[in-house]
Amino acid sequence: MWSYAFRRVLMTIPTLLLVITVCYLMLHATPGGPFDSERKISAAVMANLQAKYHLDLPLWQQYLYYLKSLLQGDLGASFRYADWSVNDLVANALPISALIGGTALLLSVVIGIVLGTIAALRQNSLVDYFVMLIGNLGSAFPSFVIGPVLILVFAIWLAWLPAGGWNDYKIHYMVLPIALLTFINVSTIGRVMRGSLIEVMNSNFIRTAKAKGLPMRTIVMRHALKPALMPVISVVGPIAISTITGAVVTESVFSLPGLGKLIINGASNRDYTLVLGLVVLVTVVAVLINLLVDLCYALLDPKIRY
């Protein structure tokens, strides 16, 4: 176990380096420097600026400086928001995204597992049809279609909730975004849980348990749930990552000032350092989540050894 964990941790390093290097080089290949503007800057000031940001050095040294500052947790300065570092911008936006994404993830894991379990145990019941329907809808209707429809129904026609925006962590501004993310995630988790539990319930050891005369509750809780949860764990990783990156869509549908909105603004303002910083940050988080899921998997399933 420990040697697997150690090797798995080491494997994250090339992934991170690859992403950072490719993005950094792409950024460098684009024409135009950070201090090109309409206003003429005097040669001396320019030289000072270039020296401060190490732009006068050869590319590989600039790259090493960038890696060094990344290791110190510094994502650099923003191109467009004067006086703001990328870290400041992230510090403002991260709590919003984390709160909404985290809540949605927690809710969808719980709801998805519960609904999937009921659907699998009572096939062709109402709950079962509901899970199948959500699964179907979630695969065909993308979040930027469901989101606006939610706004149309709940904010405009029924006028129960605000259509979007952010008001200092007031809860009714969070309901629709969390509902949207939860709906989309439940559609996957519910379907996977249903399928895997049906498969487990048809397997031999469950038949043995039934033949021994164990009550249904014990069979499900003690014997069936644990193996049935394995496929669910393997989709929670991708779902967590898509919840983070999907924030790009959700936050622009509901105009929330989170990380997703920040990256879209950065992209349309051509704020290269901001976008690069955010991509690096999210990649680190995504790689860590993958690592965590793989380690959980190895811990829970003793058959898996690499």
Place this chain on the structure above:
Amino acid sequence: MFSRSKQSDLAGAIEANINAAAIEGRSPWRDARERFFRNKAAVVSLVILTIIAFACIFGPMVLPYSYEDTDWNAMSLPPGMEGAHYFGTDELGRDLLVRCLIGGRISLMVGLLATIASVTIGIVWGATAGFMGGKVDTIMMRIVDMMYAVPYLLIAILMVTLLGREFYLVVLTITVFSWMDMARVVRGQTLSIKSKEFVEAAHAIGVSTPNIIFRHIVPNLLGIVVIYTTVTVPGVILTESVLSFLGLGVQEPMTSWGVLIEDGTGVMETTPWILLFPAAMLSITLYCANYIGDGLRDALDPKDR
């Protein structure tokens, strides 16, 4: 008379025999085709998708409006028969039906091109890795693992920001992140085909490695490639729509379903049809593509049912 009717009897009998022989000698492809056409959901989806595709190709040629001309007398017109604006018009007075169809052209076109590109890369990558085995395989599949671990939507945003929003650049960006599923599946299949006798025979008579891969192994992968291609199509269309929705796809006055949905979101309070029509067209397309994929999987891979 007698002999003639006997002759025709004979001819009929022979014909029946030939038919019977033909039925006995069914190819696996014909089997698959029949299984597919028995699946009603898949057939209906195929018909709907064909209608949408033909409407997108030919509709704009037939309809009296162009996608960029504004009708100053009919701004934000609700859908109906008035002035032949069947889907209504947007807030600039542009005919929504024509814009939906032109947008569909772009979305389907990106879907088609990016799918072809990523399927090709996936086959070559997977077949090579699976066939070579050993270190080459390890390195190539490690690269695929890395690509999976990357939050592709954000990198796609970065690429579009840096490279530009030309049509072919959007296709390129989507392709870069869509080939890995195919590579994995093809590699797995190649590994199992590689150990079959006919490959060994090809080796023995001295066929070169690229020839074995592309002449003997790739044709045997076709079934699974067809299945995963249909899975790739909706994914690719979806990615294009997301980029367009975020304002990072094709540029005005050119349009795509994602752009139209984004436009509609801005004005849905007063004119919801501008949102609902393109949203419905995109969703129907994705829904149909999913069902066709399911149908093909059942038809080509019966043991998986």
